[in-house]
Amino acid sequence: MVNLSCTRSGKVYLGMLFLLGIAPLLFQWTNQPFLLDLLSRGLIIGIAALSLNLILGYGGMISLGHVAYLGIGAYCVGIPAYYDVYDGWIHLSLAIVTCALFALITGAVSLRTKGVYFIMITMAFSQMIYFIFLSLEEYGADDGLVIYARSEFPVWMNMESAVSLYYWIFGLLILTLFFIHRLVRSRFGRVIIGSKYNDLRMQSLGFNTYGYRLTCYVISAVICGLAGVLLGNFTSFISPEMMSWTRSGELIFMVIIGGTGSLFGPLFGALSFLFLEEALSLITIYWHLIFGGLLIALVLFGKGGIDAWLRKLDK
Amino acid sequence: MTQTMRADSVLSIKSLCKNFGGIKATDDVSLSVSRGGIHAVIGPNGAGKTTLIAQLSGQITPDSGDIEFDGRSILRAGMAQRARAGLARSFQITSVFLEMTILENAMLAVQGAQGHSYRFWAPTHKDQGLADIAMDHLMTVGLHHRSGRIVSSISHGEQRQLEVAMALAMQPQMLLLDEPMAGMGKEETFRMIEILSLVGAEKTILMVEHDMDAVFSLADQLSVLVNGRVIATDSVAQIRSNPEVQKSYLGDSCA
Numbered sequence: 001m002v003n004l005s006c007t008r009s010g011k012v013y014l015g016m017l018f019l020l021g022i023a024p025l026l027f028q029w030t031n032q033p034f035l036l037d038l039l040s041r042g043l044i045i046g047i048a049a050l051s052l053n054l055i056l057g058y059g060g061m062i063s064l065g066h067v068a069y070l071g072i073g074a075y076c077v078g079i080p081a082y083y084d085v086y087d088g089w090i091h092l093s094l095a096i097v098t099c100a101l102f103a104l105i106t107g108a109v110s111l112r113t114k115g116v117y118f119i120m121i122t123m124a125f126s127q128m129i130y131f132i133f134l135s136l137e138e139y140g141a142d143d144g145l146v147i148y149a150r151s152e153f154p155v156w157m158n159m160e161s162a163v164s165l166y167y168w169i170f171g172l173l174i175l176t177l178f179f180i181h182r183l184v185r186s187r188f189g190r191v192i193i194g195s196k197y198n199d200l201r202m203q204s205l206g207f208n209t210y211g212y213r214l215t216c217y218v219i220s221a222v223i224c225g226l227a228g229v230l231l232g233n234f235t236s237f238i239s240p241e242m243m244s245w246t247r248s249g250e251l252i253f254m255v256i257i258g259g260t261g262s263l264f265g266p267l268f269g270a271l272s273f274l275f276l277e278e279a280l281s282l283i284t285i286y287w288h289l290i291f292g293g294l295l296i297a298l299v300l301f302g303k304g305g306i307d308a309w310l311r312k313l314d315k
Numbered sequence: 316m317t318q319t320m321r322a323d324s325v326l327s328i329k330s331l332c333k334n335f336g337g338i339k340a341t342d343d344v345s346l347s348v349s350r351g352g353i354h355a356v357i358g359p360n361g362a363g364k365t366t367l368i369a370q371l372s373g374q375i376t377p378d379s380g381d382i383e384f385d386g387r388s389i390l391r392a393g394m395a396q397r398a399r400a401g402l403a404r405s406f407q408i409t410s411v412f413l414e415m416t417i418l419e420n421a422m423l424a425v426q427g428a429q430g431h432s433y434r435f436w437a438p439t440h441k442d443q444g445l446a447d448i449a450m451d452h453l454m455t456v457g458l459h460h461r462s463g464r465i466v467s468s469i470s471h472g473e474q475r476q477l478e479v480a481m482a483l484a485m486q487p488q489m490l491l492l493d494e495p496m497a498g499m500g501k502e503e504t505f506r507m508i509e510i511l512s513l514v515g516a517e518k519t520i521l522m523v524e525h526d527m528d529a530v531f532s533l534a535d536q537l538s539v540l541v542n543g544r545v546i547a548t549d550s551v552a553q554i555r556s557n558p559e560v561q562k563s564y565l566g567d568s569c570a
Contacts, residue, residue: 185439186434186435186438187437187439188434190419190423191423200374202427203393203394203395204394204404205427206395206398206427206485207427208396215433
């Protein structure tokens, strides 16, 4: 990310990342545990938005079922914990394997379609997962599942306290940002971006785009699943409700508010979305109405989202 | 109509048929393109020229018939596979990547020719192996000094030139050019004829084209397509004096 420090918008982004890095210290100093909570959740959803942006923003694959992976990741903590398996490495590996497999199977089917059909079929698959967990009585069905302890890791990297969990989230965030930054500039990334603009042309250049898009879809799902592991640990409670398709719709909103196809945009889209939601709900019980209006205004007038807005600084 | 099958043909099309509903877009077309030549397909609008190209490149599947490239049937191969086998296509409607720079477009084409792209880490903008080759091909079409420009900001003629450079960057055996002069002015057309005669010295070309001046100055062989049928295939001089062709096609545009 060396070249980031060359542009003004890049400096702003790096500055904000730095603030996120020291946030727990500020909150502790000012004694605001609630804000740390809010920010932890914001960053987890932010990572999910970044992973969605990889397929939606860079690859043009609009998935309306991405939270399924967030949910699967969380259940990969909850279900082992239900059987008293708290080993964090098991949780993480389970989430990676399950999400990759589910994405491989559903992606292989959905990516045969385009446009609206792709949106519908991804939504259908995520609803399938939603109803499967809704019917699993053993794991609480619609009452959800309580996770009594967090994933266990070696002492120096445990996630027991709120602050240490925050740094787990922050660490995954930095890894995700760096990974996506490299990925979209690699040969693989160029193929993905090219197929968003003109898939036919890419095929005529000799690229079997289906395979590349499927790979990208799986990568995105795994990142989202890892965020899900952290979400399970953070909420200590999981229910099918967190996988409902309306949540996927919110995730799309966050990506759009932040700026599709920009590296940092979706992270700050997610943060703005959640803070706005929180702040408005403090003011009035009719906050949904104001919130909806604001979202419409943002989409109508804020073309390119937060990222485009910050990039005006570069000119 | 005589169809002489040459021994050294790169591409042979055998009794190709394609119907869209009741319309015979391609009606029993047989053609053979000899190695190293420029073969042009002419015909009025709606004659099925683009449909023919689309079947050759794998975008559309024919109803019956066969297409042999380099001695092997490529009917079952998809678009990407045919492109990698050395059959490069340019499009009638300019379809370069408008959001990218000229160099990035050409580099993408080079990348397509260099095996798989499951490389997730190294950034392409530092990849001299891609950039150098791309620049060579941009040089051929005369765009090398503008390589940093975003494609949406260059002229239509330059975009067409970029199409050709990208087809070349795939290092194909043969080029399928779908109306390379489409929508060009006189000067741009002249420039494109220069480029194509340069390219044609090294590669086999099958082109579909409306511009008769271009066709007559470039092509060795000509096929005339009317209502999906090839009504004549011959040398340029022979075609010009063919009464049937005069009547059905040239009569209108070259009177």
